[in-house]
Amino acid sequence: MGATSRALRALLLLVGFHLLGVLLLAALAGADFLLYLYAPSGVAAKLYFVSVLLAIPLIRGMVMLRTPKAEEMPGLPVTEADEPALWHTVRELAGQVGTRAPSRILLTPDVNAAVAEDARLLGLLPGPRRLYLGVPLLQGLTEAQLRSVLAHELGHYSNADTRLAALTVRGRAQIVRTIGHFEERAGKTAAREQARQEKKNAKATAKGKKTSEVDTRHAGVTYRAMARIYTAYAKLYMRATLTGARAQEYAADAAAARIAGQAATASALREIPVLDAAFDYYARHYLTLGQDAALLPPRGEVFGGFGQMLSARQLELAGLRAELPTGPLSPYDSHPPIADRVHRIEALPADDRTDEGGGAALGLLSDPGRTLTALEDAVLTEEVRRFRRTADWPELLNGSMTAQLTDLDTPLHRALAMYTKASPTLPALLGLIDDGGLWQLARRLPLSEEAKTAKGRVFREFVRPALTESLYSMVVAEFSARARLRWEFSWERPAIPRLLPAPGGTAPSSDVALNDLAGPAVAAAVADHPDTGPLRALLSSAPTGPANRETDSPR
Structure with a gap:
C-alpha cells in the first residue's frame, strides 16, 4: 500500500x-x-x-x-558543534537513504532510537524533524550496527511514515x-x-x-x-493501521541492510533486545541503588556505569544474543517480531561489509564522559540531582545497604511483632525459638491456602524457605548495625556481604563472606528441632559498635 x-x-x-x-x-x-x-x-x-x-x-x-499537544521526550540536545562526528554520520546516511536530515538530535537515556516530524495539515505538509538516540545504544553497539539503526530510522522519513503518523498516532x-x-x-x-x-x-x-x-x-x-x-x-x-506500520518496519530494515550492510543490520537487530534486557537489569540493580539513601555515584557514572556492566558481563550477554524473542505477536504491536525481522535480513544475499565500522559507537561522541555527565543534568529530576555524590560505586553500595537494613521490614518482622506484641528484634526472635514457639510464629506469616492446611513436617517444609530468608536478613541487619559488614561491589555478580574482624573478638582475622558463617547457623535455627546455639555464638563474636550509617545525605 x-x-x-x-x-x-x-x-x-x-x-x-x-x-x-x-x-x-x-x-x-x-x-x-x-x-x-x-x-x-x-x-x-x-x-x-x-x-x-x-x-x-x-x-x-x-x-x-x-x-x-505532545510533550517532547526528555533528552540532551546536541548541536553539530557539540558532536560533529555524529551529525556527519546522520547527514551522510540521510543522503544515502534519499531523505532530508533531521534538524535536531536529542540523546536519551533509554535503549531506543526514534524519529519524529512536526508535520502540518494532518501530515500532508512536512515539518521540522527530530532524531532521538539512546546513549545505551552508543555504549553497546559497534559503529556499523549504529549506522544500521540510524539508516532504519531515517528510512521512515523517506517513506513519509513520520508525516503520516500525524494521522494514525x-x-x-x-x-x-x-x-x-x-x-x-x-x-x-x-x-x-x-x-x-x-x-x-x-x-x-x-x-x-x-x-x-x-x-x-x-x-x-x-x-x-x-x-x-x-x-x-x-x-x-x-x-x-498497525498492519501498515509493520510493513513500514520491514521496508526500513531493507533500507538499513542496503546502506549499512546485511551483517551489521542483522547483528544490530539481535543486539538491541540484549541491550534492552541488560539496561533493565542495570536500572533495577545499579541505577536506582542509592535511591532510598539519597545517594548518587560520581558524576557521569549514573549512565556511564552501564558501559562498565556490559564489559564485565560479556560472557553472559553472548548467551542472550543467540536467543531471539519469538513470543506471540500482539495484533496491536506496531513492530514485527525481532526473530522474523532478523531471519528476513539474514536471508538476503551476503555483502562484503562484514569488517566495516567494528569500533564502538561511543567513539562517535567528541567526549563521551562529558556527554554522559550532561545527560544526567538533562534528564534527572531536580530532587535526584540534589542527592549526595559518593566517591565510587562501592561507597554507594555500602551506604545504600546500610540504609535499607536500618529500615528492614520482612514478613517475619511483622509476624513477630503481632505474636509478641513487642519490638521485632533478633534477640526476641531467638528467645522465642528457644522457647519452642517458632512454628506457632510461622503460622502468622503470609501463607498459601495449601500451606495453611498443612501440618507437621509438611508445614515446616512450606514455611522454611521464608523463615530462612527473613532470619538471614535480620542477621545481616544486626551485623550492619554493629559496623561489622563490608559489601563487596561487583559488575559481574550480586553484592556479597563480608564480615569484618572484630577488635578483640573471635572473628577471622580477615573478612569472609557472611553467608559462609551465617548460612549454617541460620539453617540450624530453623531446622525441625531448632538450635540457636551456632547463631548466638556467631553474634557473640560481634561486639556492639557505632553504626555505619549515612547521616548527611541530602534528600
Whole structure:
C-alpha cells in the first residue's frame, strides 16, 4: 500500500472515530422519539432517564477528542558543534537513504532510537524533524550496527511514515484517552457506590441491624458500556493501521541492510533486545541503588556505569544474543517480531561489509564522559540531582545497604511483632525459638491456602524457605548495625556481604563472606528441632559498635 493510500485510510478511520459519538447520540435520540410516539408515558419517562445516563458519557467522550499537544521526550540536545562526528554520520546516511536530515538530535537515556516530524495539515505538509538516540545504544553497539539503526530510522522519513503518523498516532491517542476516560469514570462511580453502601452497613451495625453485601456490579454501567463500544472500534482501528506500520518496519530494515550492510543490520537487530534486557537489569540493580539513601555515584557514572556492566558481563550477554524473542505477536504491536525481522535480513544475499565500522559507537561522541555527565543534568529530576555524590560505586553500595537494613521490614518482622506484641528484634526472635514457639510464629506469616492446611513436617517444609530468608536478613541487619559488614561491589555478580574482624573478638582475622558463617547457623535455627546455639555464638563474636550509617545525605 502506497503513502497516499495509507494517508487516505488513516484519514477515514480518524473521521470514523469522530462520527462514532455523533451516530451513537443520534441513535439515542431516535430511540427517544420512538418512545415518545409509541410507549406509555410512565415507561417512556423511565427509559428517557436511561437514555440521558447513556448520553452523558458519550458527550464527555466527545469532549475528550481533542488531542493535547505532545510533550517532547526528555533528552540532551546536541548541536553539530557539540558532536560533529555524529551529525556527519546522520547527514551522510540521510543522503544515502534519499531523505532530508533531521534538524535536531536529542540523546536519551533509554535503549531506543526514534524519529519524529512536526508535520502540518494532518501530515500532508512536512515539518521540522527530530532524531532521538539512546546513549545505551552508543555504549553497546559497534559503529556499523549504529549506522544500521540510524539508516532504519531515517528510512521512515523517506517513506513519509513520520508525516503520516500525524494521522494514525492522533487517532490512537484519542481512542486510548477516550476509553481511559470512560473506565476512570466507571471506577470512580463504583468507588462512590461502594463507599455509600459501606457507610450504610456501618450505621446498620451500630444499630445492631443486619448488613447487606456490598454490590457495585451495576455502578458505572453506562460508562463501561461506552468503553466497550469504543474498545471495539479501537480494535478495528489498531488492526487496520498497525498492519501498515509493520510493513513500514520491514521496508526500513531493507533500507538499513542496503546502506549499512546485511551483517551489521542483522547483528544490530539481535543486539538491541540484549541491550534492552541488560539496561533493565542495570536500572533495577545499579541505577536506582542509592535511591532510598539519597545517594548518587560520581558524576557521569549514573549512565556511564552501564558501559562498565556490559564489559564485565560479556560472557553472559553472548548467551542472550543467540536467543531471539519469538513470543506471540500482539495484533496491536506496531513492530514485527525481532526473530522474523532478523531471519528476513539474514536471508538476503551476503555483502562484503562484514569488517566495516567494528569500533564502538561511543567513539562517535567528541567526549563521551562529558556527554554522559550532561545527560544526567538533562534528564534527572531536580530532587535526584540534589542527592549526595559518593566517591565510587562501592561507597554507594555500602551506604545504600546500610540504609535499607536500618529500615528492614520482612514478613517475619511483622509476624513477630503481632505474636509478641513487642519490638521485632533478633534477640526476641531467638528467645522465642528457644522457647519452642517458632512454628506457632510461622503460622502468622503470609501463607498459601495449601500451606495453611498443612501440618507437621509438611508445614515446616512450606514455611522454611521464608523463615530462612527473613532470619538471614535480620542477621545481616544486626551485623550492619554493629559496623561489622563490608559489601563487596561487583559488575559481574550480586553484592556479597563480608564480615569484618572484630577488635578483640573471635572473628577471622580477615573478612569472609557472611553467608559462609551465617548460612549454617541460620539453617540450624530453623531446622525441625531448632538450635540457636551456632547463631548466638556467631553474634557473640560481634561486639556492639557505632553504626555505619549515612547521616548527611541530602534528600
